Amino acid sequence: MKILNWKEKINVHELDEVNKCLKSGGLVIFPTETVYGLGADARNSEAVNNIFKAKGRANDNPLIVHLDSKSNISKYAEITNEIEEKLIDAFMPGPFTIILKKKDNIPSNVSAGLDTVGIRIPSNEIANTILYTSGIPIAAPSANVSGRPSGTNIDDIIQEFDGKVDYIIDGDNTDIGLESTVVKVIDNTPTILRPGFITAEDIMEVIGTVKVSDNIFKKVDGPVESPGMKYKHYAPEAKCELIYIHIENDLVNYFKEKSTNNTVIIGSSKLKDIPCKKFLNYGDSLISIAHNIFKLLRLADTYHPDLILIEGVSKEGLGLAIMNRLIRACSHNYIER
Numbered sequence: 213m214k215i216l217n218w219k220e221k222i223n224v225h226e227l228d229e230v231n232k233c234l235k236s237g238g239l240v241i242f243p244t245e246t247v248y249g250l251g252a253d254a255r256n257s258e259a260v261n262n263i264f265k266a267k268g269r270a271n272d273n274p275l276i277v278h279l280d281s282k283s284n285i286s287k288y289a290e291i292t293n294e295i296e297e298k299l300i301d302a303f304m305p306g307p308f309t310i311i312l313k314k315k316d317n318i319p320s321n322v323s324a325g326l327d328t329v330g331i332r333i334p335s336n337e338i339a340n341t342i343l344y345t346s347g348i349p350i351a352a353p354s355a356n357v358s359g360r361p362s363g364t365n366i367d368d369i370i371q372e373f374d375g376k377v378d379y380i381i382d383g384d385n386t387d388i389g390l391e392s393t394v395v396k397v398i399d400n401t402p403t404i405l406r407p408g409f410i411t412a413e414d415i416m417e418v419i420g421t422v423k424v425s426d427n428i429f430k431k432v433d434g435p436v437e438s439p440g441m442k443y444k445h446y447a448p449e450a451k452c453e454l455i456y457i458h459i460e461n462d463l464v465n466y467f468k469e470k471s472t473n474n475t476v477i478i479g480s481s482k483l484k485d486i487p488c489k490k491f492l493n494y495g496d497s498l499i500s501i502a503h504n505i506f507k508l509l510r511l512a513d514t515y516h517p518d519l520i521l522i523e524g525v526s527k528e529g530l531g532l533a534i535m536n537r538l539i540r541a542c543s544h545n546y547i548e549r
């Protein structure tokens with residue numbers, strides 16, 4: 213296994229090695245603007261199987277196929293209506309995945325047997341350069357062991373995948389920090405299956421209608437539109453509680469009452485003076501919370517607390533995606549008032 217440092221600049225000789233590796237069915241971890249991806253040639257079902265193995269991922273949970281440009285979408289999927297076309301035009305490349313009808317050249321293990329496939333065009337330079345120069349459609353889930361927070365920085369990635377893949381490409385911390393918005397057009401309505409950086413409000417503005425899947429905050433079991441929603445995800449080892457209290461004084465008091473010298477607190481600077489084992493500041497804007505949250509969920513465990521208390525946010529705009537991840541990180545141990 214090789215770790216490549218492309219933080220400053222893409223090394224063209226190494227790029228050649230990476231592309232050859234992908235062509236021959238290897239596994240490569242690469243940065244995107246959302247989170248790191250664990251990729252392989254989407255056309256090679258054996259290579260795709262190795263992604264599921266490396267992640268310990270259930271094989272009924274489909275993968276996203278990454279492409280370099282819109283003009284290549286029709287090679288692997290069918291755009292069947294105008295709304296899909298408009299969404300693609302408005303939000304791709306970027307942190308947006310569209311679920312389309314799958315073509316036969318994408319093997320069925322990529323889509324976990326579904327007749328649809330998630331397509332994403334990353335805007336990150338490293339991801340896009342690999343996709344463009346190799347010409348390979350890359351199937352890639354987030355680079356994390358199944359159930360754990362998604363990988364957004366190289367230390368967390370190396371800790372989980374050292375020796376388990378062929379290449380790890382260091383492109384520094386990912387910009388956004390949360391995975392892409394996953395959207396499927398159902399009955400002519402763009403339906404958000406997983407919220408992300410592209411918000412319901414953004415989609416509303418372009419299409420004039422949008423729906424958020426009921427499942428994003430539910431504990432789900434059995435068949436669902438986006439199978440990823442039914443699995444435990446983003447969870448630290450320690451027990452977590454998520455708290456959203458609108459009135460600041462009440463919020464601070466709640467944390468004061470709950471916190472002990474064995475508690476880690478993850479939240480904004482308004483909680484910084486509360487006595488606890490360790491306070492981890494996730495920042496004071498939704499953008500900085502998104503950027504920091506997965507790393508902090510992992511960091512919290514390194515203090516071996518008996519409880520992690522996490523400050524919630526309002527579920528508007530990017531707040532919806534943040535709360536979707538946090539509620540699941542806490543296994544629905546959540547209070548809101």
Ligand code: TXA
Pocket residue numbers: 244246247248249250273274275276309311323326328329330332352353354355390391392393394405406437438439440441
């Ligand atoms: O930002 C991202 O989307 C990252 C980067 C690497 O691109 N990828 C990512 O992949 O988050 P993953 O596998 O961790 O999450 C993919 C999500 C899962 O919830 C999965 O169930 C859903 O997309 N999904 C994939 N294909 C689908 C399909 N055909 N129908 C419905 N949901 C699908």
Ligand code: MG
Pocket residue numbers: 353354362
């Ligand atoms: Mg994931």
